[in-house]
Structure formats: C-alpha cells, structure tokens
Amino acid sequence: DPTINQPDRVPPVINIVSAPADPTSNPIASVEFTVTDASPTTAKCKVDEGEFATCASPFTSAALSDGAHRIMLKATDRWGYVSEEIELNFTVDTVRPVITLNGAESLALELGDTYIELGARVTDNFDQTLLAMIGGESVDTSIVGTYLVTYDAVDSHNNPAIQKTR
DSSP states (O other): OOOOOOOOOOOOEEEEEEOOOSSBSOSEEEEEEEEEOSSOEEEEEEETTSOOEEOOSSEEEEEOOSEEEEEEEEEEETTOOBOOOEEEEEEEOOOOOEEEESSOSSOOOOTTOOOOOOOEEEEOSSOSSOOOEEEEOOOOTTSOSOOOEEEEOBOTTOOBOOOEEO
C-alpha cells in the first residue's frame, strides 16, 4: 500500500540555545540552536552580507574582524515551509585600551615632600570614558624608599590594557 503524507503546513521554529556575547572579544562566533518541526528540516546560516549556506548546530564562524557583525539563521522543512529568520547582532572588539601616564614615568621626592598623584589617561577604540584604576603601594614620603604605583584598565569588551607603572 502506498503511503501519502499530508504536509503539516506549519513552518519550523528555531530556538537559540547560546549566542555570541555582545560585545565580545572573541573573533570567532558560535551559535548553538535547535529546530522544532514535525518533519525533517534543513538549517541555513549566514554571516554579515554572505550567502545563506546549510549549517548545523553549533554553527561556528570564521575569524571576524573588529566591528559590528550579524549572524542570521533560518530553517526549511520537507514541505518547503520556512521559519522566521533569526538575526543575532554583536560587536567584536579585540583591541586593548592604551594607558598613558600623566607626567613623568618616575618621580623623585625628598623626605617629607607631598606626593601628588598625577594619574593616567586611557584611550580605547570603542569606550570613550575609561578611567585608569590606580593600585600598587601607597606612597609615604615620611619613609625613605622606592614605591611602585600601578595603572590598569579593562574595556567593556573585557580587553585588558597593558599595565603601566610609576
């Protein structure tokens, strides 16, 4: 007896299990997803302005340049019904912030002088208002010695600056 299958007329549904953080310092994006449908499906993915190509979960991109990116997913069932397209937008930033000390890199003080913290500036390709975190030793000008003051910064994409010292 031949079997005649009736199309379910319901498009597949894509569920995102995990996606790239936004922002991210990882240039390789990975998306884990599931497709729900009553019949077999084919998933397709594309990155940025590329073409849709058959993919499977987890989908992993090639290394991406710094900047804004988009991954799109869709699925088609055996009857030709197409899911809603899922669009995931995120920014890749692999560039470290840069710390520049205000004033001289080292200071020579006399016993009993007043130590004035000169601070540091931080520049970053995405974050415009980063501040240096000042750490290390407290400078006590009533005690002769050498003191190490550290300057650190981390941008919103978790890229650490190279520590500066004075």
